[in-house]
Amino acid sequence: MERDPFVVVGGDAAGLSAASKFRRETNRDVVVFERGQWVSYAHCGLPYFVEGSVDRLTDLLSLSPSDIAERGIDLRRGHEVVAVDPAARTVTVDAGDERFDQPYSELLVATGARATTGDFDASLDGVFTIHGLDSAAALDAYLTAPDAYDPARLGDGPVDEARVTHNAALDPPTRAAIVGGGYVGVEMAEALTARGVAVHLFQRSGHVLQPFGAAVAERVEPHLTERGVTVHTDATVDRLVGDERIEAIVADGERFPVELAVLGVGVRPNTAVLDGTGVARGPNGAIRTDAYGRTSLPAVHAAGDVATARHAVTGTETWIPLGLTANRAGRAVGATVAGDPTPVGDVAGTAVVKAFEMECGRVGIVDEAAAADAGFDPVSETITAGSRSGYYPGGDETTVTLVADRTTGRVLGGAIAGRDRAAIRVDTLATAIEADLTVAELERLDLAYAPPFSPVWDPVLVAAKVVTGKL
Amino acid sequence: MERDPFVVVGGDAAGLSAASKFRRETNRDVVVFERGQWVSYAHCGLPYFVEGSVDRLTDLLSLSPSDIAERGIDLRRGHEVVAVDPAARTVTVDAGDERFDQPYSELLVATGARATTGDFDASLDGVFTIHGLDSAAALDAYLTAPDAYDPARLGDGPVDEARVTHNAALDPPTRAAIVGGGYVGVEMAEALTARGVAVHLFQRSGHVLQPFGAAVAERVEPHLTERGVTVHTDATVDRLVGDERIEAIVADGERFPVELAVLGVGVRPNTAVLDGTGVARGPNGAIRTDAYGRTSLPAVHAAGDVATARHAVTGTETWIPLGLTANRAGRAVGATVAGDPTPVGDVAGTAVVKAFEMECGRVGIVDEAAAADAGFDPVSETITAGSRSGYYPGGDETTVTLVADRTTGRVLGGAIAGRDRAAIRVDTLATAIEADLTVAELERLDLAYAPPFSPVWDPVLVAAKVVTGKL
Incomplete structure (x- = not known):
């Protein structure tokens, strides 16, 4: 007998990554219910559309509905999942003109998060x-x-x-x-x-x-x-x-x-679909998930901005809704459901942002008080160093904050700002943090050096030297 | 009785890093003999001076002789060390108008490397x-x-x-x-x-x-x-x-x-100063050193372009003359001689180069044959991926070659080229390689994502996904 389909609730990063990966691994059926009309769009691109540096709204779409159909995904837009019955393994779907129950073999809740409006009246024009x-x-x-x-x-x-x-x-x-x-x-x-x-x-x-x-x-x-x-x-x-x-x-x-x-x-996780199921929750009410994206309900996964994740530094449950980890978690759940158990991966809270010419990055635990709360004995230093050899034109002072644990020497977090290739340098710290490097090991990394790109001692290495000296 | 000074042969990256670090850690004497007149200059800046993007030749100096004197370093320019007597712990110095023996407590050979001319007649004008x-x-x-x-x-x-x-x-x-x-x-x-x-x-x-x-x-x-x-x-x-x-x-x-x-x-290590001492040699005739920069001779260290180092991937002896590792090895020897044993660190062969607008980086073992020679079972893939979200202007296709070991999954090496912040991305690979990450771990790193700096899946992650898929 044919198994019931893999059902995905939500047609954005996590949901479609899961469905796509699932279909690459198996020819079983996958149905994606999306309550809105838009699917697979780049949330992070919205400011750049408003700015005018992106020509058309639809340039922000990663996949068109026809791309999705080509992947063999049964996408139903305008279909809102209003209830889940984990015992019966069905979801109730409101399609506007009809309401029906859809059985599933496995379910992924990938309903994302929503922007909150606080106490403000957001109904005014403007x-x-x-x-x-x-x-x-x-x-x-x-x-x-x-x-x-x-x-x-x-x-x-x-x-x-x-x-x-x-x-x-x-x-x-x-x-x-x-x-x-x-x-x-x-x-x-x-x-x-x-x-x-x-x-x-x-x-x-x-x-x-x-x-x-x-x-x-x-x-x-x-x-x-x-x-x-x-x-x-x-x-x-x-x-x-x-x-x-x-x-x-x-x-x-x-x-x-x-x-x-x-x-x-602020944003909040869209967890209403699981209301009444007794599903376990984590910080901010997000759906609690394990290393494979499984919730406390049988055959129910959650991924992306609706779900918790394990923090790479503290090892504890956290809720950090960001794009890459949503894509990755969805992809991992798709593989797992298809029969290839794949961990969703930790989150390190890596984030980069552009503010006009200023590039900023952060990863891990930057705040000393937060590090102490997590049981560490934090040592934090901020340095500035050139982004290029001093004699080479076009460089900029790069500010690096580096936080390490005094007891173990482990790198806990860092932040970077500067105008010249500063943000992407946070990847060095993200890699060091996820690999559990100590700050002394970070200091000894053989990083890139050439006058147009980095001084002999990259700003990250300068920070590591200074923090090592304080341990 | 006063101990004999720490004697350093060579007044560039490794030598002056050693002397500076030594003086920060101790008030003992350090003497640096430099056969030429220039000290502490940025070799990697020479093309940019020739190009005209550096105004003055002396902009390439990191430290002036007076900076060096202020650090309490006894720098003797125009002093060539012509022989070392490891038994007597003396060096013979030719100062042009005089020749004398200088006793040392510990010696650092930091004589660097020289450009070769092959079989060509380099005496012609032009x-x-x-x-x-x-x-x-x-x-x-x-x-x-x-x-x-x-x-x-x-x-x-x-x-x-x-x-x-x-x-x-x-x-x-x-x-x-x-x-x-x-x-x-x-x-x-x-x-x-x-x-x-x-x-x-x-x-x-x-x-x-x-x-x-x-x-x-x-x-x-x-x-x-x-x-x-x-x-x-x-x-x-x-x-x-x-x-x-x-x-x-x-x-x-x-x-x-x-x-x-x-x-x-090509370049060759300047090892002549140790001729006749029977010092052990490594690849290209470079002076063999251990994890602390010690040579086979008692109380004689070597660092920088004249010395071998341990390769981060193979764990074997290698000779890769580059600026950062020379600075670091010198600094580590300075600390060690001052009484704080400090490893010189491995080399990963990280290198970046600018070719007009094209930025290139490499690290570890990129060549499959070289990886096989080192005992690995290499899997290599080359991908291209955007440096920014596709809809964000100013990005460029980024080419990533990634090499991993089929047996262990370990990342062995990588190379990158592209016009938009490509070179500095090699630091992610350098960090992953020195931390012994597998390609599956690399794929799960929480790296930076924001449309102006990286697509959701950074080119490095795309490469990791593809190589993981081949393992």
């Missing part, structure tokens, strides 16, 4: 979160003068046309507030500046890019200012003001007139 | 090796029209003025031959092109940049051609033709009229 192609399309339309809007920007995809049309008809903003100085906030500051909008960036804590540490922020904040962004740190945004359309933002009692607010205040 | 500041100064003078030469190019250093004056008086060349397509050859092709000289590059084997493998060369060679360099591979240079000044080069029987020839045909 208020956006950056999540999903429709929000980017709407914001792009809003930023464009009504007589200048070109629908060719959308490409040929299932865009929410009513929302685009509505926003395209409004007068474009000249002033914007960005609430939240994380990746999205910083990337949107660059994007909106490129679109000619004056930007105020509000960050609740003491510095932007909190997970990158203070030293990176000390490079980024003056650079944002230099490029015309007004940065407010230790700032509490009280409310958004407006009737139909946003008119102002009030922060610490001060009123800033704006016609645009972008909310980058 | 024939250069790129080794030492004087050769770069002379070539720069030769490249400049007599009435345009500005001695300010030299800065304020102990340059060989007669050689510069002689070359500055000659008509500048319009056509050049570079013999040897290694790093120096490729870098000089770029430098001479920038100086308006038409370049023929002759490489004896089938492709340029031999240690980087064929796939890198397949990117570099067309790029050199595109930039106006004529590349001759599988080419044997028969002889240089000329009376006083070079007039032509003959390769495979064909005559190429040139006014300049740059010889980049």
Whole structure:
């Protein structure tokens, strides 16, 4: 008898990576239910579409529906899975005009995460979160003068046309507030500046890019200012003001007139599909998974932004929703379900972000207090060193924060900022961290040296030397 | 009684790193004998001085003699050590006008390497090796029209003025031959092109940049051609033709009229100082050293381009003269002699080179035959992948060759080429190799992803996926 299909809930990074890998390994059936119309899009590309450096919205799609069909994946868009019955091994699917139960042999929940709006009224015109192609399309339309809007920007995809049309008809903003100085906030500051909008960036804590540490922020904040962004740190945004359309933002009692607010205040895992199943949860309510992406429910996997993962440094459960690890976890689950048990891999919290010309990277545990909480005895140093030999033109000071454990010497985390090939250097640290290298071993690595690319002692090695000297 | 000083032979990377580290750790005496006048210069910067992207010759100095004096190092320039008596623990020093014996408590031989000229007559005007500041100064003078030469190019250093004056008086060349397509050859092709000289590059084997493998060369060679360099591979240079000044080069029987020839045909360790001591030798006659830089002679260390080192992949003795490992080995010997035993570290053969816009890197064992010779069962794959998300502008195809051992899965080596941040990505592979990661572990690394810097799957990860699939 034919086995029931492998059912995947969610048609983005983790879900389609799983379905694709599964189909490469087996000819069994896989069904992907996606509640929306868009599938397989690059979330991280949204700011660059808004900025205008990506021509068409559909350029952000990795796979078209026909690519997906060619892979033998049964993709059902506009199909929302509203319930899971782990005992019966069925999901209940709401397809709009019908509702049905779909049996599964194995299930993958890959429903991702959603942008939150905090306590703010996100229903006003001119208020956006950056999540999903429709929000980017709407914001792009809003930023464009009504007589200048070109629908060719959308490409040929299932865009929410009513929302685009509505926003395209409004007068474009000249002033914007960005609430939240994380990746999205910083990337949107660059994007909106490129679109000619004056930007105020509000960050609740003491510095932007909190997970990158203070030293990176000390490079980024003056650079944002230099490029015309007004940065407010230790700032509490009280409310958004407006009737139909946003008119102002009030922060610490001060009123800033704006016609645009972008909310980058956080994301939450989309776990509702498993409500009522008693599935085990981890940090932030994310679905708890093991080394193979298995949940506490039989034959139910979770992967990507909805799921927890093991942290490479602490070995404990964590929730860090990012693109590569979502793709990888999905791919691993696809292989596992197909019969080739494949670990999803640890997450090291590696992240890189561009802020105008400034490149920033971070990995592992950068914050000393967090390292102490995890049971380490952290030693942290920040250095600056040239990105190239001093005599070679075009280099830039590169700032490196390196954190190690005093007891074992192990590298725990690091962060990097600079204008010249700085971000990609975090990969050296990510590799060292996942390989459990000590800082003395890091110091002795035979890294690249040539005047146009690195001084004799790469900034990463300089940091390692200084931290080794403190142990 | 005062101990005899720590004596260092050679005042460049390894020697001065050793002396500096020694003085930071102890107040004992250190004497550095340098036979020439230049100390502490950046050999790797010479092509960029010739190119004109470095303003003054003395910009290539890391430390001035007064910096060195401030560190408490007794530097004696123009002092050649002509013999070592390991039994008596003395060196014989020829200071030009006097010759004396200097006792030592410990000795470091850091005499570096020299460029060879093969069978070619390097005494003709217009024939250069790129080794030492004087050769770069002379070539720069030769490249400049007599009435345009500005001695300010030299800065304020102990340059060989007669050689510069002689070359500055000659008509500048319009056509050049570079013999040897290694790093120096490729870098000089770029430098001479920038100086308006038409370049023929002759490489004896089938492709340029031999240690980087064929796939890198397949990117570099067309790029050199595109930039106006004529590349001759599988080419044997028969002889240089000329009376006083070079007039032509003959390769495979064909005559190429040139006014300049740059010889980049290899380097040899400067071991003569230990002739007659019976010191043990390794590959290429380099001085054999152990994990702490000790030679077979009591109290005699060697470091840098004159010494062997342990290869990170094979664990066997090798001779790979490069800048970082010379600096590091010297520094480690300085610490060890000061009383803090410090391993010199392995070498992984990490190298990066810029060829116009093309960035290339390599590490470990790239050549399958060499891997087999070292006892591995190599699996090698070459892939190309984007350096950025496909929709983000400014990226370039990045070529990655990855070599792993079929039996253990261990990463053995890799090479990279591309125009967008390609070279520095080799550090990821260097770290993985020195940490003994398998290719499956490499594939699961949490590396950086953001559209401006890397696609979801970095080219290194794509290569790891493909090689893992072949194991």
